Amino acid sequence: MRHFPLLSLFLTSTLLTASPLSEEQMVTKGSEASALLLQKLGGELKNQMQTNGSMGALHFCSQNALTLTEQIAKESKTSIKRISINNRNPVNKANKDEIALLNEWDKLVKNGQPLPAQKLVKVSDSTIMYYKPIVINNEACLKCHGNVEGALAKAIHTTYPEDKATGYKMGDLRGMIAITIKRD
Template sequence: MHLFSPLLLISLSTALLFGAPQNKQSKELNAVISTGQYSTKLLLKTLGSNMKKNMKAGGPMKALDFCSQEAYNLTEEVNLKLPNGIRVKRISLKYRNPANKPEVDEELILDSLHKLKNANVLMPKQLVQKVNATTYKYYKPLLINKKVCLKCHGNIKDTDLKRAIAQRYPIDKATHYKMGDLRGAVVVTIDTAAKAAK
């Protein structure tokens, strides 16, 4: 009985967490985090800079054309640039494109993030989920953090734009957001075994 006193358990787990800073586990976790950060940045930069360009050139209608035709292709292009075993995508519980519907384990994370948000908890910069012995999912929460997002995800007033979105996405769920709302997340799936085999 004494062996499993709460105090001992605490010190044991502390030792596991902080004991050896560069053990195999923490090395792997550090690699997962930096891969996640890198892949997320690459995707958001690619989508963001192209969106800006199209918005400047032709306003929200042109940017919508770009998003609906190119967001998926550009995401695939980013994936081709990433090493073997690493994939990046965007997900949301209220998705516009059904291709961005979360998987069951991803939905769990988004649910938890929404619960935290509703409890006025500041969003974490990132989360790591262990999927199995060799696979991780890295999440970056995405907020409606710019007014421009509301043009296409808020209470859309431009009737032409509204119609164009409804035509392309008959089951669109991604409207009526407000500034600061949690929109979804970037997910990077990292298969560490595939990487090692390369």
């Protein structure tokens, strides 16, 4: 077996001198990851709505949304969750701190005030949480999250027996994207 001492020395020194992300870089990373998630998930759902209708979008979402979220998290070297108080999938249920933030944002929406583009919370010296609000800003969203009736309502209930994610109107806060970003 051949040894490569210079290569080992180079890799070791590179790993030891790699600079951790600045707060600005962490914000950029969160912004880019959340934008990519919304773009990919939104694009896929739009495509499903156009080709297979609301039932196709529901099927796609139930089968692929979590996997797509995990894929983008892996690509961006983060941890990503889509969270809501009125979650459709129990996996997306907000915790106590997230509920407090979502309630704060919901008050802003109900009072006609603008939402922040994001919120950062320092978890430790090496980790931040990046939160981005998700607002119902497209009529297509209301097909599955508005006042849903008939066969689609039955399919949603069958797929998600504990669904709480209907009854929304344009401009309502739907939830948020929560991204854990490590400095190193």
